[in-house]
Amino acid sequence: MKQYEVNFDGLVGPTHNYAGLSFGNVASLSNANAVSSPKQAAKQGLAKMKALSDMGMQQGVLAPQERPDLATLRRLGFTGSDGAVLEAAAKQARQVMLACCSASSMWTANAATVSPSADTADGRVHFTPANLTNKFHRSLEPAVTGRILKATFDNDKYFAHHKHLPDNEHFGDEGAANHTRLCTDYGHAGLELFVYGRHAFDSSKPAPRKYPARQTLEASQAIARLHGLSDEQVVYIQQNPDVIDQGVFHNDVIAVGNQNVLFYHEQAFAETEAKLAEIRNKFGDHPLHFIEVKTSEVSVLDAVKTYLFNTQIITLPSGDMTIIAPTECQENKAVSSYLDALADKGTPIKSVNYFDVKQSMRNGGGPACLRLRVALTEQELDAVNPNTLISDAQFDRLNKWIDNNYRDELTENDLRDPLLVTESRTALDELTQILKLGSVYPFQRD
Numbered sequence: 001m002k003q004y005e006v007n008f009d010g011l012v013g014p015t016h017n018y019a020g021l022s023f024g025n026v027a028s029l030s031n032a033n034a035v036s037s038p039k040q041a042a043k044q045g046l047a048k049m050k051a052l053s054d055m056g057m058q059q060g061v062l063a064p065q066e067r068p069d070l071a072t073l074r075r076l077g078f079t080g081s082d083g084a085v086l087e088a089a090a091k092q093a094r095q096v097m098l099a100c101c102s103a104s105s106m107w108t109a110n111a112a113t114v115s116p117s118a119d120t121a122d123g124r125v126h127f128t129p130a131n132l133t134n135k136f137h138r139s140l141e142p143a144v145t146g147r148i149l150k151a152t153f154d155n156d157k158y159f160a161h162h163k164h165l166p167d168n169e170h171f172g173d174e175g176a177a178n179h180t181r182l183c184t185d186y187g188h189a190g191l192e193l194f195v196y197g198r199h200a201f202d203s204s205k206p207a208p209r210k211y212p213a214r215q216t217l218e219a220s221q222a223i224a225r226l227h228g229l230s231d232e233q234v235v236y237i238q239q240n241p242d243v244i245d246q247g248v249f250h251n252d253v254i255a256v257g258n259q260n261v262l263f264y265h266e267q268a269f270a271e272t273e274a275k276l277a278e279i280r281n282k283f284g285d286h287p288l289h290f291i292e293v294k295t296s297e298v299s300v301l302d303a304v305k306t307y308l309f310n311t312q313i314i315t316l317p318s319g320d321m322t323i324i325a326p327t328e329c330q331e332n333k334a335v336s337s338y339l340d341a342l343a344d345k346g347t348p349i350k351s352v353n354y355f356d357v358k359q360s361m362r363n364g365g366g367p368a369c370l371r372l373r374v375a376l377t378e379q380e381l382d383a384v385n386p387n388t389l390i391s392d393a394q395f396d397r398l399n400k401w402i403d404n405n406y407r408d409e410l411t412e413n414d415l416r417d418p419l420l421v422t423e424s425r426t427a428l429d430e431l432t433q434i435l436k437l438g439s440v441y442p443f444q445r446d
């Protein structure tokens, strides 16, 4: 039977903006209040989806969330018409208002953790939306994310959907950004690596001092239990607290895996040698490639600036692997020299493809942040909502939809404009029809 790893990329929403909301994420803070281009952002993301589909990959799309989040603003005590709520929030509580406007659902690596059917006790694909508790603006995402995932993977026989973990920092969960899976073939049982930043219930253990560790060990363990993973198929690895303090707010900013390749920076993990030995041991007697990048080759600072590790490593239909990298990697001397040499190092990675996703990069989201990986068998792929898969026709529809509905520019002032609310509701309502998702948004259900 055929098996695939399908990338489900987040479509950038019509109110994409830069608000400096993510303490610990250097790009987010340094671009606070820059003018954004929602249209360009959505087109950059869609172009990447189309390019992967043209490479012969199965490619999916996940709908964005509605922002401003008026339901949350009302829950926080702002009343009156939509315009009055936005006006009052902008005047009285600017930071709260900005948090309720974040378009951060575009980074679907943080949408959920996914375990393929080959790994789980009941033989279904398991999904747990991430609670994203560390950042208020992101903690607004999981309920609607859960609905979008259910509408995309809508078949109980093949797909199991869990509720997000309790909304508390003890169970802070950032989804697939802190999870990667090694395997021989996508359809064979794999080894799931959960990378956490701190122990929530044991303060004697190391933790970062400057920036927050968003993912806890206890959250990762809960996900493994929910998904029915056996201990032999799981490795828990602590992220090096020092790199979190240098701006590595998710593990996917410093490491990425695909099939039998783990590509990581020398400083990525705590107890690296012991953990690599555990991986080798649990992976079994199959070829396994650890590609370690030394600090002398690329510094942590350059890795954070260029997102060398927030690249997608994908296996092409030919069986060769290629790296999908942001153009920022090409523009940095150390990183581009490293990538130029990588294809000749005798690993499964044979080429590099660069993509311009600058609108996303300015908020600290690279190519890998923009996608949620879902390994599926052919039968499972047939059970996915077909309208969420990128075909030439669906690409054209989405491209036109962006042209018709997105603004070229957005500033902070625009976010309080009630016209923008009407515009984006019209757009999202149309999108749910294009993707046949049903009523996933609060404004469609109240």
Ligand SMILES: N=C(N)NCCC[C@H](NC(=O)CCC(=O)O)C(=O)O
Binding pocket: 017, 018, 019, 020, 021, 022, 025, 028, 029, 102, 104, 107, 109, 110, 135, 138, 177, 249, 250, 252, 253, 363, 364, 365, 366, 368, 369, 370
């Ligand atoms: N590494 C992965 N997988 N995802 C990147 C997420 C970036 C996101 N940025 C933001 O939420 C910034 C929003 C703003 O500042 O406007 C975050 O920090 O959670």
